[in-house]
Amino acid sequence: xxxxxxxxxxxxxxxxxxxxxxxxxxxSFITLAMTGxxxxxxxxKWAAILSHLFxxxxxxxxxxxxxxxxxxxxxxxxxxDLYKLKRREHSTWRSLVLGPGSMVPNRRxxxxxxxxxxxxxxxxxxxxxxxxxxxxxxxxxxxxxxxAVIGSTGLTLWFPVFFTRFIPxxxxxxxxxxxxxxxxxxxxxxxxxHFFNTHLRPEKFPMDITVFTxxxxxEELKRDKPREYEALVAAGKLDENMGEAYQPIVTRTxxxxxxxxxGLGFSITLWIIYAVLxxxx
Amino acid sequence: MAERKMAGKKIVRENKxxxxxxVVAAMLLGTLFSLRLLERPVRAADAPGSECxxxxxxKSGAPTRPGSKVPLFVDGKKxxxxxxxxxxxxxxxxxxxxxxxxxxxPAPVKCGxxxxxxxxxxxxxxxxxxxARGDPLAxxxxxxxxxxxxxxxxxxxxxxxxxxVPFVCGQCHQEGTPVSxxxxxxQDNILGxxxxxxxxxxxxxxxxxxxxxxxxxxxxxxxxxxxxPASSINRKNIAATCTKCHSQxxxxxxxxxxxxxWEKQANVLPSCPDCHQPHKIRxxxxxxxxxxxxxxxxxxxEKLRRARDxxxxxxxxxxxxxxxxxxxxxxxxxxxxEVNASHVRPCETITKGVDCTSCHDEIGKLYVTSIHGQLNGxxxxxxxxxxxxxxxxxILSKQDPQSSTFAVNVPNLCARCHREGNKAAVRYTxxxxxxxxxxxxxxxxxxxxxxxxxxxxCTSCHTAHHILPRSDPASSVNANNVPxxxxxxxxxxxEQFENSIHSKKISGYSKPLPxxxxxxxxxxxHRTDENTFRLNVMTTCGRCHEKIxxxxxETYHGKVSRLGYTKAAKCYDCHGAHDVLAVTDPRSHLSxxxxxxxxxxxxxxxxxxFAGYLTHATHHDPKKYPFVFYTFWGMTGLxxxxxxxxxxxxxxxxxxxxxxxxxxxxxxxKSAEEHGKSPAKEGTxx
Numbered sequence: 001x002x003x004x005x006x007x008x009x010x011x012x013x014x015x016x017x018x019x020x021x022x023x024x025x026x027x028s029f030i031t032l033a034m035t036g037x038x039x040x041x042x043x044x045k046w047a048a049i050l051s052h053l054f055x056x057x058x059x060x061x062x063x064x065x066x067x068x069x070x071x072x073x074x075x076x077x078x079x080x081d082l083y084k085l086k087r088r089e090h091s092t093w094r095s096l097v098l099g100p101g102s103m104v105p106n107r108r109x110x111x112x113x114x115x116x117x118x119x120x121x122x123x124x125x126x127x128x129x130x131x132x133x134x135x136x137x138x139x140x141x142x143x144x145x146x147x148a149v150i151g152s153t154g155l156t157l158w159f160p161v162f163f164t165r166f167i168p169x170x171x172x173x174x175x176x177x178x179x180x181x182x183x184x185x186x187x188x189x190x191x192x193x194h195f196f197n198t199h200l201r202p203e204k205f206p207m208d209i210t211v212f213t214x215x216x217x218x219e220e221l222k223r224d225k226p227r228e229y230e231a232l233v234a235a236g237k238l239d240e241n242m243g244e245a246y247q248p249i250v251t252r253t254x255x256x257x258x259x260x261x262x263g264l265g266f267s268i269t270l271w272i273i274y275a276v277l278x279x280x281x
Numbered sequence: 282m283a284e285r286k287m288a289g290k291k292i293v294r295e296n297k298x299x300x301x302x303x304v305v306a307a308m309l310l311g312t313l314f315s316l317r318l319l320e321r322p323v324r325a326a327d328a329p330g331s332e333c334x335x336x337x338x339x340k341s342g343a344p345t346r347p348g349s350k351v352p353l354f355v356d357g358k359k360x361x362x363x364x365x366x367x368x369x370x371x372x373x374x375x376x377x378x379x380x381x382x383x384x385x386x387p388a389p390v391k392c393g394x395x396x397x398x399x400x401x402x403x404x405x406x407x408x409x410x411x412x413a414r415g416d417p418l419a420x421x422x423x424x425x426x427x428x429x430x431x432x433x434x435x436x437x438x439x440x441x442x443x444x445x446v447p448f449v450c451g452q453c454h455q456e457g458t459p460v461s462x463x464x465x466x467x468q469d470n471i472l473g474x475x476x477x478x479x480x481x482x483x484x485x486x487x488x489x490x491x492x493x494x495x496x497x498x499x500x501x502x503x504x505x506x507x508x509x510p511a512s513s514i515n516r517k518n519i520a521a522t523c524t525k526c527h528s529q530x531x532x533x534x535x536x537x538x539x540x541x542x543w544e545k546q547a548n549v550l551p552s553c554p555d556c557h558q559p560h561k562i563r564x565x566x567x568x569x570x571x572x573x574x575x576x577x578x579x580x581x582x583e584k585l586r587r588a589r590d591x592x593x594x595x596x597x598x599x600x601x602x603x604x605x606x607x608x609x610x611x612x613x614x615x616x617x618x619e620v621n622a623s624h625v626r627p628c629e630t631i632t633k634g635v636d637c638t639s640c641h642d643e644i645g646k647l648y649v650t651s652i653h654g655q656l657n658g659x660x661x662x663x664x665x666x667x668x669x670x671x672x673x674x675x676i677l678s679k680q681d682p683q684s685s686t687f688a689v690n691v692p693n694l695c696a697r698c699h700r701e702g703n704k705a706a707v708r709y710t711x712x713x714x715x716x717x718x719x720x721x722x723x724x725x726x727x728x729x730x731x732x733x734x735x736x737x738x739c740t741s742c743h744t745a746h747h748i749l750p751r752s753d754p755a756s757s758v759n760a761n762n763v764p765x766x767x768x769x770x771x772x773x774x775x776e777q778f779e780n781s782i783h784s785k786k787i788s789g790y791s792k793p794l795p796x797x798x799x800x801x802x803x804x805x806x807h808r809t810d811e812n813t814f815r816l817n818v819m820t821t822c823g824r825c826h827e828k829i830x831x832x833x834x835e836t837y838h839g840k841v842s843r844l845g846y847t848k849a850a851k852c853y854d855c856h857g858a859h860d861v862l863a864v865t866d867p868r869s870h871l872s873x874x875x876x877x878x879x880x881x882x883x884x885x886x887x888x889x890x891f892a893g894y895l896t897h898a899t900h901h902d903p904k905k906y907p908f909v910f911y912t913f914w915g916m917t918g919l920x921x922x923x924x925x926x927x928x929x930x931x932x933x934x935x936x937x938x939x940x941x942x943x944x945x946x947x948x949x950x951k952s953a954e955e956h957g958k959s960p961a962k963e964g965t966x967x
Contacts, residue, residue, distance in 0.1 A: 042840040057846035120933035135930075160894070161886045169893025174912045176837065177900065181916035185923055193927035201934075203941040223945075 010215035012243040017081055019214045021074050025143075026261050028071040033187045033268050035064035040180045041275035068154055075147050100231070101131055103141070109134040130227040135197050146186045153179035188272060191265035199262070207262065212254040213246055333370040334360075336382070344383060359430040392422045402502040418453070418460050425449050441501070444484060446494035447475055454495075467507075474560040498522055498559075514559070523553045573601075575627065576613040600675040615640075637667045647746040650755075663704050670694055686745070689729055691738040692720055711751070719804040735770075742766050758803070763796040777859040782866075795825065809858070815847045822852045832897040848883075855879055855896065 014022075038047040038060060054060035082096070090096040097104045111127075113134045118124035132140075153175040156163045160172050199207045210216045222229050232238040246254075334357045337343050343352035360366055371378040373390045393400025403409040403422075411419030427440045434441055441449055451472040453460035460466075468474075475481040475495070483492035498514060505512035513522045579585060580596040587594050601607050606616070614620045616635045620627040638645025648654040648667070656664035670686060677684035685694045696717040698705035706716070720726045720739070728736040742758055749756035757766045764784075768775025778784060783794045800821050801807075807814045819842060823830030833839040833852070841849045853861070855871060862869040870879045873889075880887035880894075898906045900913035 038844060039837075039840050042843040043834070048844055051844040057841050057844040058848070060844075117933070120937055126937070161884050161888075161891055164888060164891040164893070167890075169891050170895050170898070170908055172894045173836070173898045173906070173909050177909060177912045177916060181913070181920060185916075185920045188920070189923060189927060192924075193931055196931050196934075202938040203945055205942070 008245045009242045010245045011218050011221045014214040022211050024074045028067040030264050031067035035060045044275050044279050105137050128226040149182045191269040209254050355429050363431050399502045406504045443490045443494050450495040519553050573613050604676045605678040644746050651748045688734040688738050695739045716804050723806045724808050760796050767797045774859050781861050812847045818851050832899040835899045
């Protein structure tokens with residue numbers, strides 16, 4: 001692939017829209033985290049610097065809300081995409097939810113979780129994961145939870161005068177805590193557990209950029225998602241899911257972007273640790 | 282006649298009620314006596330005493346004292362016209378009443394039997410005490426008044442008539458007399474000087490009987506040395522003595538600010554004899570006599586030096602001419618007092634430096650009590666006196682832009698000592714530093730730089746002459762006086778403040794409450810709509826309201842303020858600034874009735890329910906804020922739970938992941954060997 005010969009064919013895991021949505025998600029998420037945490041950790045020197053870099057608190061607030069709009073946009077687009085997927089490939093919602101490619105956790109995920117734990121402690125073989133592992137499904141639905149909790153409280157705090165026509169003023173205090181602590185949970189989880197699980201696992205180190213390119217080498221598919229591979233081979237659909245690998249320039253660009261995202265994520269993580277453990281007030 | 286007497290007595294009685302009419306009464310009484318006497322000239326022989334005159338009335342045949350040939354003659358005619366005629370001889374020589382002839386030597390006459398007031402004054406006087414000492418030179422009543430021929434003082438024939446008084450006194454008080462030779466009297470040539478003085482000239486040469494004679498100043502009977510505080514010529518009393526006649530004298534003496542000062546402040550102001558020497562008083566205009574030109578004869582010389590220490594004594598005429606004193610017609614000698622025009626060098630009699638308080642008395646009193654004055658009183662070399670700030674010959678009005686005390690120049694004037702590193706700043710131990718530069722950058726300093734002369738300068742707050750340290754209760758910048766001091770300009774705010782919870786009147790607290798400078802600072806006062814002020818006010822309020830300020834920073838307003846967001850509500854945006862009141866007070870901005878409107882200042886359309894937002898909520902207080910407290914710990918539990926599960930999962934995974942990595946590497950190396958390619962390159966790219 002890097003020697004300029006006929007491009008290697010790779011397994012296509014994500015659609016163009018899914019990749020774009022993930023990229024948008026990253027941008028909006030990191031933006032939201034940075035602008036939001038300046039407020040949460042306003043007692044740290046870093047917060048003041050960052051707020052200043054964003055052009056002052058007021059501008060940081062605009063950026064925060066703009067990023068929130070983008071993220072909700074990503075979420076809505078994904079729902080629309082799901083609807084189109086259902087129209088295209090599934091006769092019913094039930095088929096979409098319970099089908100083999102579904103993100104909804106099922107009994108097999110529970111089995112795989114237990115098998116995985118056994119594998120961790122050396123009491124069994126690595127489970128033959130399918131298209132979506134249980135931790136991927138967890139991450140996926142964490143976003144739903146986060147959007148619901150952080151989005152609703154965020155909206156309340158955005159329009160407090162309007163919402164206090166329906167709820168008591170002190171609920172704004174509660175909303176503030178829920179919003180910021182849930183956001184802390186989201187950022188903390190994404191920048192540590194999610195980063196490790198999907199990008200930084202030693203066997204994939206330094207990073208897995210499948211979510212940006214949408215492609216993964218066939219070898220990796222065989223190794224990582226053996227059950228999906230076998231199912232595709234059995235159904236004879238492997239070929240139609242293969243595509244050309246990207247030129248190195250493209251992957252390098254993607255890698256650069258991913259490094260920036262990773263770097264920011266780690267920095268934010270360090271900042272959170274510092275703020276929570278060492279500078280807490 | 283009886284009627285007349287009655288009328289006379291009535292008048293006397295009436296007049297006695299009013300002091301000041303006493304003289305008139307005495308004159309009337311005198312007239313009555315003389316009328317009576319004139320009516321009965323022929324009754325002299327019948328009058329009491331005619332018996333005595335039978336012997337003593339014969340000029341040559343009068344009896345003599347044993348061993349003396351001098352006849353004890355009494356001029357019956359003169360006695361008959363004397364004021365005492367009606368009392369007869371035994372009226373005074375009471376011990377001879379009913380005695381047989383020839384009688385013994387009579388006892389000395391006691392005038393005090395009738396003239397008790399005069400006797401009393403005399404006994405306390407210099408002369409009376411000398412008698413008591415047995416001084417043979419001391420005068421008795423008869424020495425001045427005579428004996429059998431005493432007439433009313435107003436009578437031209439009286440020995441003590443005004444025109445004769447200088448000679449009566451002069452019997453003893455002139456050159457060559459035993460008194461002048463043998464007694465310590467500071468003044469010399471008294472009678473001679475007096476007769477040449479303006480008073481003596483008027484009295485003696487022009488016969489002006491109202492001109493003062495000796496007794497006018499020294500009194501007749503209560504003569505005391507000038508060192509005696511009760512003396513009419515004591516330094517304290519001399520002004521009162523002179524102004525008995527020269528009642529409007531202060532109008533021609535411009536040094537006197539108010540008429541009464543001369544008498545009240547005799548120790549500060551020059552007294553009459555300082556300029557108008559006793560007995561020699563001349564009709565002299567001293568200003569003119571010691572005109573500036575006389576001074577400038579010498580002092581215009583640039584090389585003029587004082588012999589004592591070589592100090593230049595040059596006086597710049599132009600400088601003096603432009604000074605405020607020159608414009609008001611103040612001459613050199615009015616400040617450099619003690620000059621003596623009769624000397625070739627009038628200034629050689631000067632012993633003291635210029636004392637500005639001679640005229641600027643009120644200011645002088647303030648200055649003496651000020652810290653500058655106190656230090657000066659201790660002879661502190663750093664203490665500024667008048668001239669350090671105002672200059673000397675070139676003093677300008679404070680309204681003059683060139684003046685060092687013109688509003689715009691005041692900070693620079695004070696900076697000479699109070700700028701960091703200068704002599705006053707060096708010895709200062711308080712909390713205020715960089716006073717001058719802070720002031721210059723403050724709102725007051727900025728306005729002053731822009732030429733607003735009514736803005737506050739150093740002296741507006743500290744006063745010009747009554748500067749005292751903040752710790753002094755009388756200081757204008759003492760905590761108790763600060764609102765009043767600032768209120769001189771910021772009157773409306775002072776009114777608000779005095780009705781706020783920070784005022785002792787309202788709160789009733791005895792502990793110290795904040796005043797203007799506690800929030801606004803003393804010298805670095807900034808506009809309250811400037812960021813520095815808005816962002817610091819929370820820590821300012823937090824100095825006292827520590828807990829509540831901390832909780833402020835736990836909610837939105839506090840957090841964004843800490844990030845430098847100036848628009849977010851600060852303490853005073855909700856609580857009010859100068860009109861801050863307890864939230865329980867119905868007039869408070871945060872009372873039930875007012876809180877929604879207060880929030881609506883920023884949050885348009887805010888309702889009572891919106892105002893239910895807990896601006897000081899903290900998750901540390903489960904009693905006061907249970908919602909917040911339990912939400913916080915619920916969320917913290919959720920976080921910890923998630924991270925613990927995620928973390929354990931990841932940590933358990935790690936060893937297997939490394940194992941997979943190793944196996945992968947081994948497989949890659951193997952395939953690379955087969956293909957003859959570098960494995961490293963393969964591994965990095967996807």
